[in-house]
Amino acid sequence: MKAKILIIDDEENIRFTFESFLSDEGYDVKTASNYHEAINSIGTSDFDLIFADIILEGKTGIDILKKVKEKKLACPVVMITGAPNIETSLDALRLGAFDYILKPVRQETLLHVTEKALQHKVLVDEKERYRSNLEAIFSSVKDAIVTVDKELIVLEVNEATKGMCNLSRNAIGKPFASFPKYCNEECLHALEKTIQTKQPVEIYRLECKHELRPHQVVNVTTYPLLYNKSIFAGAVLVIRDETHLVDLERDMKERQQLHNIVGKSDKMQTIYSLIENLSDVQTTVLITGESGTGKELVAEALHYKGGRDKKPFVRVNCSALSENLLESELFGHVKGAFTGAVSNRVGRFEKANGGTIFLDEIGDITPRTQLQLLRVLQEREFEKVGDSTPIKVDVRVIAATNQNLKEKIERGEFRKDLYYRLKVVEITLPPLRDRREDIPLLVNFFLNKFNKKLNKEITGISSDVQKIFMEYQWPGNVRELEHIIEHAFVLCHQDTITVNHLPPDLKEFLGQKISFLGDMKVDEPKAILQALKKTSWNKVMAAHLLGMSRRTIYRKIHNYKIKMRDS
Ligand SMILES: Nc1ncnc2c1ncn2[C@@H]1O[C@H](COP(=O)(O)OP(=O)(O)OP(=O)(O)O)[C@@H](O)[C@H]1O
Incomplete structure (x- = not known):
């Protein structure tokens, strides 16, 4: 853009000379013959440079300079002066004029000063921009x-x-x-x-x-x-x-539930933080943990707490279908692709577009499906069975398994590359026996749930039941606890669930515990052996039955020279 220059002088020939010299150099030049005309121009237009004669019918160039400073304009002002007025020009410099030039003005001098003043203006503008950016940051x-x-x-x-x-x-x-x-x-x-x-x-x-x-x-x-x-x-x-x-962290520490997941133990707090950190990123997540630990609940929480919550959450149980059926279920098929394909079918990946697909029991998929899945994860595209047109999808993949995939890889049953694609982040759910402090909370949660569902008013569990729940090993984890409470609800016609309402397994557990403890007083090695047999030689569970620590049972097995089944 052309630089804009204002010439203020009451002598017409000066205005004319300046204007023609500067216009020839490509500048956009305006002129003013007196103070008022000049102030008018300054008020209506932004100039990059002003030349002002020191003497202006009743006013001076210094008045112009003061006006420019008053208005906080960044444009440099150069004074035009005759020899007797040099003193005044020096005053003008002290007041902030950029420079002065002497009459008669030579073309080179004019152009030189113009260039210098405009360069200065560029620097000042740059500095001002920098300063106002900093100020904006500082105050915002x-x-x-x-x-x-x-x-x-x-x-x-x-x-x-x-x-x-x-x-x-x-x-x-x-x-x-x-x-x-x-x-x-x-x-x-x-x-x-x-x-x-x-x-x-x-x-x-x-x-x-x-x-x-x-x-x-x-x-x-x-x-x-x-x-x-x-x-x-x-x-x-x-x-x-x-x-x-800090408040948020405190709340999180005491959090008892996230979405439909219940638990207040430290282990669950860690899971909650992981879910919250992962819900809005689109990474693939692998959820591992024993059966019944809540893997599907975690997958749902990841979906519904994130930005995809308005889009579909599609679950596929990979172990329930044969290879061919699973393939057509996941990717869809076209009519006539195989016998029985009587019409086109949209696959689950396509149904989940924009949302999340939850691949449950991923450890059970065959090598061919593993390869197809790897491709979807790598390229975000697939083909329907019987069609070669690639379909692109935007789907977040969450997978779950209760199997040890690393062992499956070692046995050559699961692709390593797929494993690493799935396990960008892994969430491992703890078994219920490792977070027993959550049991009372879960019991209350299920009491509420079944009271509502079955229209009952059961208020609690007896202390014996509580004891059993706190000591039992829970091989089926939360699902088992839920089923046991549901079972008790059917049998219970009072306000408290007692041992009588529990399934035989659990009643037996209490009975065994009491009889073993009785035996212990008489014949400790016999009680240990019996407990081991009852628990299929599981030392940890046997120790539990006997109310001793794992280290103690190991020591006693050694001291009494108890022969383990397979040793
Ligand atoms: N922390 C929990 N809070 C409340 N309910 C839970 C929790 N964990 C599991 N459940 C309940 O237990 C049952 C099993 O949960 P879920 O299906 O999510 O487990 P899973 O780990 O996916 O099991 P599987 O490996 O057998 O598929 C469900 O009814 C679920 O609601």
Whole structure:
């Protein structure tokens, strides 16, 4: 764009000469013959440079200069002056004029000054842009920022500091230490340390004990303030409010449920955080864990807590179908693709477009399906059975298995490349016996569920039942607990579930435990042997039945020289 220049002079020949010299050089030139005309032009147009005669019928070029400064315009002003007025021109320089040129004006001088002034304007504009960007950042960030000089005098304070520390811009120019801070002043000490050592200081999760914001927790950082990258000039204090995050973490720690998953143990808190971190990213997730631990619930939570929740969640049980049927179920088929394919069929991948496909029991798929799946994961496209047209889909894949896929890989039954594609992130659900503290919560959850479903008013379980639940091994995990409570609901016609309402297995468990403990007093090796036989030689379960620790049973088996079935 052409630079815009204004010439202000009451002498027509000067205006004419300047205009023709500068227009010839490609500048956009306007002229004004007196002060009022000039002020009018300045008010209506943005100039990159102004030439103003020192003497202007009743006014001076200095008046023009003052007006430009008053309006905070960035354009340089060059004075045009005759020899007797040099003094005035020097005054003008002191007042901020960029330069002056002497009459009679030579063309080269004019062009040279013009070029210099315009270059200067470019630099000033650049600096101003930089400054206003910084200012915008400084005032818009949510962190409180304070800068101080080496004497701890406040140089700058941003908006956020008012809310967090009750410190406003009135503090500028005054000692930082002189303000009532209503807090433990740890930030002041951090600043003092940075001033002394010229090193940054970081305080993580500081409770500032602020009288006006009693729960406030902040991260405090101080940095040395360097001019020209090396001259130490003071320090910057940055305070980040972490209160919300700390509250959130506290809530998460006490969380008892996420979506339909129930549990408050630490193990479940870890699972909840994983789900929340993964719900909005599109990575493939492999969910592992014993049968009945809630893998499908986790898959649903990942889908419904993320951005795909309005799109379909499609579940496929990979073990329920033969290879051919599974293939057509997953990818669809066209009419006539095989005997029985009487019409076109849309596959589950296509149905899940935009949403999530949950491939349950992934460990059971055949090598051919494994290969097809690998291709979908790699290329996000597949073909229907009996058709060669590739179909592109945007589907998030979540897979689950209760099998040990690594062992399957070693046995050559599962593709390693597919395993790694599926297991971008793995969520491993703990068995119920490893999070027994969740059992009472789960029991309540299922009591509520079945009271509603079966229209009953059962309020709790007896202490014997509670004891059994807390000690039983739960090989079927939460599903088994749910079924046992459902079973008890059918038999129970009072307000409390007792041992009589439990299935025979569990009643037996209690009986065994009592009789073993009785035997123990008489003949310990016999009781251990019996417990081992009852539990199919599972030492951990036998120890449990006998109420001893795993280490104790190992030691006693060794001391009594009890022969294990297969040793
Ligand atoms: N943490 C939990 N909170 C509430 N219910 C649960 C929880 N875990 C499992 N369940 C319940 O247990 C049953 C089994 O859960 P789910 O089908 O998700 O387990 P799974 O690990 O996928 O089992 P499988 O490997 O046999 O497919 C469901 O009825 C589910 O609602």
